[in-house]
Amino acid sequence: MIKLGADIFREIVDNYKTNIRKMQPTLLILAAGMASRYGSLKQIQEFGPSGETIIDYSIYDAINAGFGKIVFIIRENFASEFKEIFEPKLKGRIKTDYVYQEMGAFVGGHQIPAERTKPWGTAHAILCAKDAINEPFAVINADDFYGTDSFVKMAAFLKNECKPELYSVVGYQLGKTISEHGSVSRGVCSVNEAGNLAAINERTKIYKENDQIVYEEADGSKHPLPADTPVSMNFWGFDPSVFQLSQTLFNEFLEKNISNPKSEFFIPIVADEFIRRNIGQVKVLPTSAQWFGVTYKEDAPGVQASLNELVKKGEYPDNLWK
Template sequence: MSSKKTLLILAGGLGSRYKGLKQVDGILSNGSPIMEYSIFDALEAGFNKIVIIVNKLIPQSYIERLNTISETKEFELQWIYQEINSIPVQGFDYSERERPWGTGHAVLCAKYTIQEPFVMINADDFYGKAAYQIAAHEIDYHHISESQFGMIAYPVETTLSGHGAVARGICTLDDENYLITVDEQTSIRKINSSIIYTENEKNIEISPDTLVSMNFFIFHPRIFCSLEAYFYDFIESDPSPAQEFYIPSAVQRMIDEKKIKVLVKSSPSKWMGVTYADDKKNIKDFLTAEIQKNRYPENVWK
């Protein structure tokens, strides 16, 4: 069983903590950044269309590189630039806004490009082969619909950085593994043997096996209608110049309004990421070991 499946990659971040454009930063000597391993895994799992949301700082040389790869490997590739006014808001004063509006806005930019079920990921996160295989199964067997989305989640202990606090969406599930809430926390870190985050100046400890969202969602294109309505609500709320419209918040609102249910599956794959520049060595060592185990070719595209 097979169907049209799209991978939507959010690659528009500015990489302020990483101090560079980590979404196109090559990890090994083959020059492939993390998102090329994601594309490779998705294609192997049966995905056949790749859409990448980028900002204007992405080098044209990298766009040409990936265009050449898509032609050689014969998969559909589309680029979308996320800009402040990508979703026009009549009468809105953009003068104080310095950057686009966040992940919810980024996904909405793909409204006219995606008409099929799709997976949304971050460009700078490595999710592992199993995540895409699970997602492909959910789409192919029509488990993703107007009323049911999906999420691949990871135990929080496996998603921390040794170089500083990280932002994670803490998941609360019902007895059938449907999402009740996803609570975005920006200060999750390990202190001695405890995993904590700080809220209202109070440290809160969480269990190492607590599932967290790493922005690996499986969506039906119906989400675009709700996203558009919610984005205009967000603008009408008079957000501050730095405030962002996040995809987990939009999904949470759809759950609260009983528009959808989100089935959460725990990934058996290892998650890896590069929040900070010093995280790069970890992912480099990991991918080197994966290549030695013949899970990836030394050059991803040969």
């Protein structure tokens, strides 16, 4: 039977969709932070029983969940040290690439103020990976432990659902993400009846006060938040279309904030505008997992104990890369 032009076109489209769904997603790891509160390069600190970093556990979970490439966003001044740690472990296991987040990237003709001392934030970091990623991808922080369940859910979303009109975020319960040693920054999520993100607000000072959790605003006012409030821990799922949107929004951000040396272009800004401008939806992938991470030095012993406990339970081997 001779196929007509329309039949051939439909077959090409169907094949394209099938191939996109079979494509292994990429994991983008944000590791360019200055670790100002922690006081050292926490991204490469050893916590596991065989010297594993938190990043090692995320990569291990990502490989098992079906991710095909790791892209690290780092600063060029510690690139050699970083690569010496991770390349021997990952060679032959998964593809790797490195992107440098530099302050002058994607700023166009804007003049950067002399008092600006650090890059422009997490959404700017994603934008810096524009030329390294062509497939659906997830974004995580280097210093957060997310757990196996989150990687499995995210990989399934990226392979089967992700498209230019649908992104995702893993939603954690706020009470399971608080540090006992100081305030934390969280993207507080409002979720609609369809399970999609209605809005997200970056709260940069959340902490426990007596028996409740509060967030504090710049004027010092405090507002309570329920422990089961869904929050983003910067575990996002994106279609590559996010790069163009991020560039547009970053240009707008610079027009308004170029003179503010402490302003930051956060991922929630991009997600919120994606929804507000009716470009698409962000699906919330709920998890009841216990998050842990190292915001402060005092968090480190607890992280090490938590990892050792997971190894004892058999959830991870005592040496991830043996």
